Amino acid sequence: MAGALHIDLDGAWPRDALPGAYLDAREWGPRLRYSARSREIEAFAAEMSRRLKAFTLFGSGDFHHLSALWLRRIAEPVTVISFDNHPDWDLRPPRWGCGTWINRALALSHVESVAIWGCGNFELDWPGHLFVNRRALATARLRVWPWTERLAPSGRRRFPGITPGDWRAQFSAFAAQLVGRRLYVTVDLDCLTDAESATNWEHGIFTAADVAWALGELRGRCEIVGGDLCGAHSPAQYARWRQRLLAQWDHPRLAAPPPAEAAARNARALATIWPVLAAE
Numbered sequence: 001m002a003g004a005l006h007i008d009l010d011g012a013w014p015r016d017a018l019p020g021a022y023l024d025a026r027e028w029g030p031r032l033r034y035s036a037r038s039r040e041i042e043a044f045a046a047e048m049s050r051r052l053k054a055f056t057l058f059g060s061g062d063f064h065h066l067s068a069l070w071l072r073r074i075a076e077p078v079t080v081i082s083f084d085n086h087p088d089w090d091l092r093p094p095r096w097g098c099g100t101w102i103n104r105a106l107a108l109s110h111v112e113s114v115a116i117w118g119c120g121n122f123e124l125d126w127p128g129h130l131f132v133n134r135r136a137l138a139t140a141r142l143r144v145w146p147w148t149e150r151l152a153p154s155g156r157r158r159f160p161g162i163t164p165g166d167w168r169a170q171f172s173a174f175a176a177q178l179v180g181r182r183l184y185v186t187v188d189l190d191c192l193t194d195a196e197s198a199t200n201w202e203h204g205i206f207t208a209a210d211v212a213w214a215l216g217e218l219r220g221r222c223e224i225v226g227g228d229l230c231g232a233h234s235p236a237q238y239a240r241w242r243q244r245l246l247a248q249w250d251h252p253r254l255a256a257p258p259p260a261e262a263a264a265r266n267a268r269a270l271a272t273i274w275p276v277l278a279a280e
Contacts, residue, residue, distance in 0.1 A: 003054055004056070005018075005022075005053040006018045008024050009028060009029040009059040010235075010237070013059070028044055033060070033063060034062045034250070035094035037096070045072070049073070060231065060232060062098050062247070065088075066101075070184075072108065074184060074225060078181075078182045079178060079183050081114075081115050081184070082116045084116060088100065088101050113142065113143070115144070115174070120146055121150065124144070124151055124155040129154075145161060145170065147161055180221075184224075185226075187227070187228070187229045190202065192206050192208060193205060196268070198265050200254070208268065208273055212276045219276065227277050
């Protein structure tokens with residue numbers, strides 16, 4: 001199950017972004033972006049099933065719910081590590097959406113737990129925390145390390161977090177608890193600062209070098225059996241009016257970055273993170 005695959009859903013990455021295999025799936029992009037119907041997810045999964053590789057590069061963070069599909073190909077017990085500025089744990093519809101996919105991952109019997117690093121948005125504050133999978137939190141199948149400085153007082157009380165000064169020590173301690181585990185690691189570029197990536201969502205605080213360091217900590221203790229990277233900016237195209245309406249309501253009002261500058265930022269981030277993520 002080794003190897004890497006660039007699945008192009010939206011032109012977010014140039015065709016030659018990876019030296020590995022390239023798959024043009026742009027006909028699927030508008031149907032899957034932000035949210036998707038279950039029957040279309042299953043049709044897409046069936047088409048992709050024999051083509052997938054251990055490591056996947058794909059489009060905007062609007063497609064992050066596809067990580068739950070990439071996870072299906074792993075048979076053995078696995079711990080999921082997500083680097084993301086958003087927790088993506090909402091229990092509300094749509095069932096298949098970029099903001100709800102963590103629950104699709106937790107529904108897989110071989111996913112032992114999910115850990116999210118680098119969140120920093122309103123979903124951890126009141127009332128957003130009301131829509132999290134409380135059972136998963138209570139049993140520690142779901143854990144989160146958010147940026148304390150990004151949380152309101154209500155979020156800080158519920159989710160003890162990390163700071164730029166202490167997160168590496170906390171991450172090293174976390175990685176030490178995973179010795180011998182099999183891991184699946186997903187990276188959304190919106191976990192990085194806006195100087196280091198160009199995305200369709202609000203930005204986090206990590207640098208690409210930070211994420212690469214964290215991946216090195218994991219590789220030194222665990223086996224990364226699969227992973228993916230998404231989050232590059234792309235112009236939004238939707239197949240359904242309800243899908244478009246929900247997406248436009250949910251997305252932050254951000255100016256589109258100049259294409260050449262966006263591509264350069266994301267290429268630098270990919271060059272820093274990917275070799276550690278997908279090392280063989």
